Amino acid sequence: MEIKDVILGFLDWKPMTGYELKKLFADLDFLPWSGNNNQIYKGLLELEKEQLVRKTIIPQENLPAQKRYSITAAGKKQLQCAVAQPPDAESLKWRHGFLQQLAWSECLTTEEIRQLVGQFQKQNENELVKTQDAIRNVPATVRRSPREAFIWGMVFRNRVMHLQSELNWLNLLLGGLTELNRKLDSL
Amino acid sequence: MEIKDVILGFLDWKPMTGYELKKLFADLDFLPWSGNNNQIYKGLLELEKEQLVRKTIIPQENLPAQKRYSITAAGKKQLQCAVAQPPDAESLKWRHGFLQQLAWSECLTTEEIRQLVGQFQKQNENELVKTQDAIRNVPATVRRSPREAFIWGMVFRNRVMHLQSELNWLNLLLGGLTELNRKLDSL
DNA sequence: TTAACCATGTAAAAAGTTACATGATTGT
DNA sequence: ACAATCATGTAACTTTTTACATGGTTAA
Numbered sequence: 001m002e003i004k005d006v007i008l009g010f011l012d013w014k015p016m017t018g019y020e021l022k023k024l025f026a027d028l029d030f031l032p033w034s035g036n037n038n039q040i041y042k043g044l045l046e047l048e049k050e051q052l053v054r055k056t057i058i059p060q061e062n063l064p065a066q067k068r069y070s071i072t073a074a075g076k077k078q079l080q081c082a083v084a085q086p087p088d089a090e091s092l093k094w095r096h097g098f099l100q101q102l103a104w105s106e107c108l109t110t111e112e113i114r115q116l117v118g119q120f121q122k123q124n125e126n127e128l129v130k131t132q133d134a135i136r137n138v139p140a141t142v143r144r145s146p147r148e149a150f151i152w153g154m155v156f157r158n159r160v161m162h163l164q165s166e167l168n169w170l171n172l173l174l175g176g177l178t179e180l181n182r183k184l185d186s187l
Numbered sequence: 188m189e190i191k192d193v194i195l196g197f198l199d200w201k202p203m204t205g206y207e208l209k210k211l212f213a214d215l216d217f218l219p220w221s222g223n224n225n226q227i228y229k230g231l232l233e234l235e236k237e238q239l240v241r242k243t244i245i246p247q248e249n250l251p252a253q254k255r256y257s258i259t260a261a262g263k264k265q266l267q268c269a270v271a272q273p274p275d276a277e278s279l280k281w282r283h284g285f286l287q288q289l290a291w292s293e294c295l296t297t298e299e300i301r302q303l304v305g306q307f308q309k310q311n312e313n314e315l316v317k318t319q320d321a322i323r324n325v326p327a328t329v330r331r332s333p334r335e336a337f338i339w340g341m342v343f344r345n346r347v348m349h350l351q352s353e354l355n356w357l358n359l360l361l362g363g364l365t366e367l368n369r370k371l372d373s374l
Numbered sequence: 375t376t377a378a379c380c381a382t383g384t385a386a387a388a389a390g391t392t393a394c395a396t397g398a399t400t401g402t
Numbered sequence: 403a404c405a406a407t408c409a410t411g412t413a414a415c416t417t418t419t420t421a422c423a424t425g426g427t428t429a430a
Contacts, residue, residue: 003417011326019381024326029318030342036419041383062426064381094219094283096345103342106335113338131216139211141200146366148293151300154360155217155290158283158353165352166345173341180334190389206409223391228411251409360394 001100003033004052005082009017009104011053015070018044026049030099044069052078072141087120092127108158110177121170128163134183188287190220191230191239195262198240198292202257205231215285227298230254239265267294274307277316297364304364308357313352318343 010021018040025035033039044067047053052075058066071079083101091097098120105113135156143149197208197246205227212222220226231254234240239262246251258266273283285307291298322343330336 003366013326015333016382019379019382022381027321029321034419037383038385038420039418060381064383064425066381075195075244093216099342099345102338105338106331110334117369130217134214134216139200144200144293147297147364150363150367151289151292154356154363155358156358157215160287161352162349165348169345169348172344176337176341177334198405204409206407209409221391224411225389225413247429251383251397251411253409336400 001082001097002086003039004047005079005142006031006033006100006104007047008052008079008082009072009100011069011071012076012079012104013108015056015068017066017068019066022102030096030103032094032096047075050074070082076107079104083107084112084116084185087116089123091120092123111180114174114177115175117170121167124163124166124170128160128167129158131163135160188269188272190226191234192266193218193220193287193291194227194230195239195258195266195269196287198256199263199266199291199294202243202255204253204255212301217283217285217290233329236264237261247271247367250266263294266291270294271299271303274303275312276310279310297368299362301364304357304361308354310349311350311353311357315354318346318350322347 003119006025007021010016016024018037021040021044021120022035022037025031025033025040044053048069052072053069054072056070058067058068060066076094083104085101087098087101087125091099101116102113105116108116135153138152138156143153194208197203197211205224208227208231209222209224210220211218212227231240231242233241235256239259240256241259243255243257245255248254266296270288274288277284285303288303292303295303304370322340325339325343329339
């Protein structure tokens with residue numbers, strides 16, 4: 001998922017202007033882009049050129065005309081494709097790409113979502129093992145004092161705890177999806 | 188903390204070459220920089236121009252000469268200054284700046300570290316409240332299905348759980364620092 | 375009257391990634 | 403024979419940020 005895919009995700013909710021998109025980027029903390037003018041307005045121009053969105057110009061009195069963008073069929077296809085990608089490794093570092101895929105997963109079946117979640121779960125488990133190993137290899141140089149040794153231990157433990165909390169969250173997620181299916185089946 | 192400060196942090200352990208620094212950036216997952224040639228070698232040149240590091244050239248047979256950089260007094264001052272900054276807001280998003288400050292906090296007193304931790308703790312608590320509020324304001328547009336509503340709930344809950352796990356970690360950290368002090372006092 | 379909101383966009387700079395370039399040594 | 407390690411650096415490109423630019427409306 002790159003920023004243009006997220007824009008498509010928003011436009012798949014409803015048609016919007018660049019201005020509205022900017023506000024969403026500013027409000028939603030899990031998106032790693034600032035959503036500045038350059039990203040949004042340039043992005044929209046490109047998306048239009050690629051025919052993934054279409055614009056309607058709405059003139060206003062005393063204010064610059066609104067350009068309201070809506071997603072095209074090709075845009076929907078592109079969104080679905082981006083969302084269905086196997087979660088990439090950077091998700092485990094700072095750009096939580098998996099959350100973005102999940103947020104716009106409405107275009108996938110529940111089974112496909114489960115698969116994505118499963119893949120991400122495995123990546124997290126591997127990373128947890130890797131990090132716990134890494135603790136044993138902390139460079140000896142960082143033991144100038146018992147305090148520094150303790151602090152570096154905590155730096156690694158931070159990551160371990162985050163990964164564990166992520167795994168807990170993934171279990172809740174899978175449980176919730178099952179629960180939803182159960183309810184729908186019983187209707 | 189920007190990448191040059193982290194380089195200073197490493198050189199404060201011991202003098203190193205660009206090649207060694209690269210490996211550290213590659214190995215340590217909590218650092219958000221890839222540590223590619225451009226960043227490291229350009230960074231070192233700039234640091235040298237700013238007189239924050241000094242280089243010694245060590246010729247080798249059959250291999251390019253090593254350039255071993257060491258931190259200067261001015262460099263140590265700069266590092267301490269960077270580490271002592273109040274943790275910035277981006278720490279709460281993706282670039283976990285606080286971890287970097289903590290990792291190189293050996294130049295601070297335990298009291299100063301406690302202060303940093305306290306500040307970061309407060310920011311996390313505020314952010315937790317803010318995020319829990321935000322859940323109540325999730326745009327109604329994202330409820331195309333019960334499934335989507337559930338998923339967006341989980342996207343927000345991911346952040347809540349991370350913040351809670353961060354607060355737990357901060358308590359462990361403060362507890363550990365107290366414990367260390369107790370031990371030193373009892374000698 | 376000052377700030378925030380509405381609404382668009384562009385320019386320049388900074389930061390980051392990927393690929394290029396060299397070339398000996400060591401292990402599989 | 404091929405890949406990895408050692409060891410430096412540069413060039414081209416992409417991404418992101420910050421600042422510039424305009425200008426009317428509304429609420430404190």
